Amino acid sequence: MADTADTAGEEDAAGQPPKDTGNTGNTRNTGSTGNTKDGVLAAVGPRLRELRRRHGMTLAELAERTGINESTLSRLEGGTRKPTLELLLPLAEVHAVPLDELVGAPRTGDPRIHLRPVTRDGLTYVPLSRPGGVQAHKLLIPPGPDTEPTLRTHEGFEWLYVLAGRLRLILGERTLVLKPGEAAEFDTHVPHWLGPDDDRTVELLVLFGHQGERAHLRARQGPERRPAEKSP
Numbered sequence: 001m002a003d004t005a006d007t008a009g010e011e012d013a014a015g016q017p018p019k020d021t022g023n024t025g026n027t028r029n030t031g032s033t034g035n036t037k038d039g040v041l042a043a044v045g046p047r048l049r050e051l052r053r054r055h056g057m058t059l060a061e062l063a064e065r066t067g068i069n070e071s072t073l074s075r076l077e078g079g080t081r082k083p084t085l086e087l088l089l090p091l092a093e094v095h096a097v098p099l100d101e102l103v104g105a106p107r108t109g110d111p112r113i114h115l116r117p118v119t120r121d122g123l124t125y126v127p128l129s130r131p132g133g134v135q136a137h138k139l140l141i142p143p144g145p146d147t148e149p150t151l152r153t154h155e156g157f158e159w160l161y162v163l164a165g166r167l168r169l170i171l172g173e174r175t176l177v178l179k180p181g182e183a184a185e186f187d188t189h190v191p192h193w194l195g196p197d198d199d200r201t202v203e204l205l206v207l208f209g210h211q212g213e214r215a216h217l218r219a220r221q222g223p224e225r226r227p228a229e230k231s232p
Contacts, residue, residue: 165202
């Protein structure tokens with residue numbers, strides 16, 4: 001009986017050819033890869049919608065800026081249109097995010113931020129942080145025409161630090177001049193304006209949240225207001 005049991009055990013082991021084990025493993029890996037790819041693509045639509053809403057844009061406004069028709073944009077956000085490189089590149093440019101952030105590609109472990117400057121209304125914003133939460137930018141403001149500053153308001157708070165040049169900051173009725181090494185923080189519900197105090201470009205480090213990002217990096221701007229004239 002012992003011989004019979006031993007022989008049966010050997011036959012069971014021998015009845016599982018190595019090639020079957022290999023095939024099973026390959027099938028499992030292929031399915032996992034396919035599921036991962038499908039999951040990445042499925043997440044693109046909601047991410048595009050969230051970015052558009054964060055920037056305060058309608059589908060019509062986004063279509064105008066990207067050259068992609070509204071129907072295609074709607075289907076991309078809804079997941080019924082497959083995202084292609086041709087469609088994603090202009091969207092990444094308008095939203096000022098790296099392409100890998102747009103598609104949610106896994107990070108490679110490189111902590112460096114890939115700097116992609118964005119120019120809005122003559123100002124250059126260099127993103128220093130990844131999308132989401134408080135945003136850090138290097139801001140370059142060149143000297144402009146000698147016209148009366150236009151004050152604006154929007155939601156949120158801003159913090160800034162002068163890196164180079166002299167900054168002229170108008171907050172309501174107050175005018176301040178900040179030199180390199182000086183910082184300021186203010187409520188952006190207060191009408192404000194900032195620019196060079198002389199004929200040199202001023203360089204700043206600025207921090208703002210989603211509201212500030214929408215106000216500075218979207219096409220539309222908040223309410224405008226001229227500084228109040230001082231009584232003689």
